Amino acid sequence: MTINLKQNDLSHVVAADREHVWHHLSQHKQYETVDPRVFVEGKGMKLWDVNGKEYLDAVSGGVWTVNVGYGRESIANAVRDQLVKLNYYAGAAGNVPAALFAEKLIEKMPGLTRVYYSNSGSEANEKAYKMVRQIAARHHGGKKWKILYRERDYHGTTIGTLATSGQAQRAEQYGPYPDGFVMVPHCLEYRKQWDVENYGERAADAIEEVIRREGPDSVGAIVLEPVTAGGGVITPPQGYWQRVQEICRKYDILLHIDEVVCGLGRTGAWFGYQQYGIEPDIVTMAKGLASGYAAISCTVTTERVFEMFKDAPEDGMSYFRDISTFGGCTAGPVAALENMRIIEDEGLLENTIRMGERMLANLASLMDKHTVIGDVRGKGLFCGAELVADRQTKEPLDEKRVQAVVAGCLAQGVIIGATNRSLHGGLNNTLCLSPALIATADDIDRITNAIDSALTKVCG
Numbered sequence: 001m002t003i004n005l006k007q008n009d010l011s012h013v014v015a016a017d018r019e020h021v022w023h024h025l026s027q028h029k030q031y032e033t034v035d036p037r038v039f040v041e042g043k044g045m046k047l048w049d050v051n052g053k054e055y056l057d058a059v060s061g062g063v064w065t066v067n068v069g070y071g072r073e074s075i076a077n078a079v080r081d082q083l084v085k086l087n088y089y090a091g092a093a094g095n096v097p098a099a100l101f102a103e104k105l106i107e108k109m110p111g112l113t114r115v116y117y118s119n120s121g122s123e124a125n126e127k128a129y130k131m132v133r134q135i136a137a138r139h140h141g142g143k144k145w146k147i148l149y150r151e152r153d154y155h156g157t158t159i160g161t162l163a164t165s166g167q168a169q170r171a172e173q174y175g176p177y178p179d180g181f182v183m184v185p186h187c188l189e190y191r192k193q194w195d196v197e198n199y200g201e202r203a204a205d206a207i208e209e210v211i212r213r214e215g216p217d218s219v220g221a222i223v224l225e226p227v228t229a230g231g232g233v234i235t236p237p238q239g240y241w242q243r244v245q246e247i248c249r250k251y252d253i254l255l256h257i258d259e260v261v262c263g264l265g266r267t268g269a270w271f272g273y274q275q276y277g278i279e280p281d282i283v284t285m286a287k288g289l290a291s292g293y294a295a296i297s298c299t300v301t302t303e304r305v306f307e308m309f310k311d312a313p314e315d316g317m318s319y320f321r322d323i324s325t326f327g328g329c330t331a332g333p334v335a336a337l338e339n340m341r342i343i344e345d346e347g348l349l350e351n352t353i354r355m356g357e358r359m360l361a362n363l364a365s366l367m368d369k370h371t372v373i374g375d376v377r378g379k380g381l382f383c384g385a386e387l388v389a390d391r392q393t394k395e396p397l398d399e400k401r402v403q404a405v406v407a408g409c410l411a412q413g414v415i416i417g418a419t420n421r422s423l424h425g426g427l428n429n430t431l432c433l434s435p436a437l438i439a440t441a442d443d444i445d446r447i448t449n450a451i452d453s454a455l456t457k458v459c460g
């Protein structure tokens, strides 16, 4: 059935939504007084809701996903053709798009060789954690079972991945959590924890301190976002990644990079880690992988990691004893293949670098006018503006006013985001911009102009 709505059906849709849909991240009480926002259509950077109101989407579908923009017929056609040929087969067998996409992906990831399919970022990370645990069981006599994660980073919504949530608010009320996940300090230089010259190296050394405290024999892996997303759009300080890599090598700790947000062009390269010279053992990705045209995630590993599951097959346990039912859907890899072709053929990585520089420069110039902007940071089309009540003390701006700025942009037809409340001083105070990689200079200027007006209205 194709959904074809007439104008008078739309109020019915809103009522059905209000009565029956349990929205993500929403206070449902608000729908007693305000209609839920329900979108009908998207094209490029634009969205239309049931009332016909047009929006410029500066967050790629709410959570930095629609990297190539809305309404891509070539992806829809590729998925349609594949679905009528073969929609699905899972378990111990492959399918054509899965093989071809894995090959194409690996071309972009020198040093990595194996692709494990599932459906969401959380699931991709869970798979990686399970790999680490199984490697510990098989190769380290049960040692090296701990996984380090970083304050302010986020890796998913399941109980296992929430055990690695560096954002306290997200994990509250869902515990107790499994053992063996240990937090290391964040590396946000704007909120310095050490008064030193080489901040990047110092922040990385803090990881080594945790490893020594826990015992290097007990630590199997560390999971890190190349640029922290929801925890405040945190770009790493100079020297940070080089030192992190050295520490991982020194203690034989697997480096797992979570590219769920940064992957597939968001930061202006295929993957964020490639801009910092990192050589990971495991890379996870989801969101922009098929730009939301189909659900797909991947856990990509080196051959060395893959080989660790091949020892002693006679015991019947020497394989990664895991499955993902919908990892066998062909829509994901076929959409991902076309998504990648678009990024390549339309030069979207280059556009991301150019437009990202413009967005960062626009935000930086707003700092002269709005003292409420404490810091701006970003990489590619992934920028944040941290709002503070006082530049000297860096006291975060209260959540009400931050949300009023977001609402002020929405009233002008521009959708922006704000980051989640996090542990240790990081409140919900960073405006977040992650438009599709097709953004033009006009789009960027309209987004930052909307922020300018909203800030003037809310903060004077």
Ligand code: PMP
Residues within 6 Å of the ligand: 063, 119, 120, 121, 122, 123, 125, 154, 155, 156, 157, 225, 229, 230, 258, 259, 260, 261, 286, 287
């Ligand atoms: N990792 C990161 C860095 C994320 O930002 C997210 C989602 N916001 C996830 C993992 C989890 O992805 P999903 O919601 O697809 O499970």
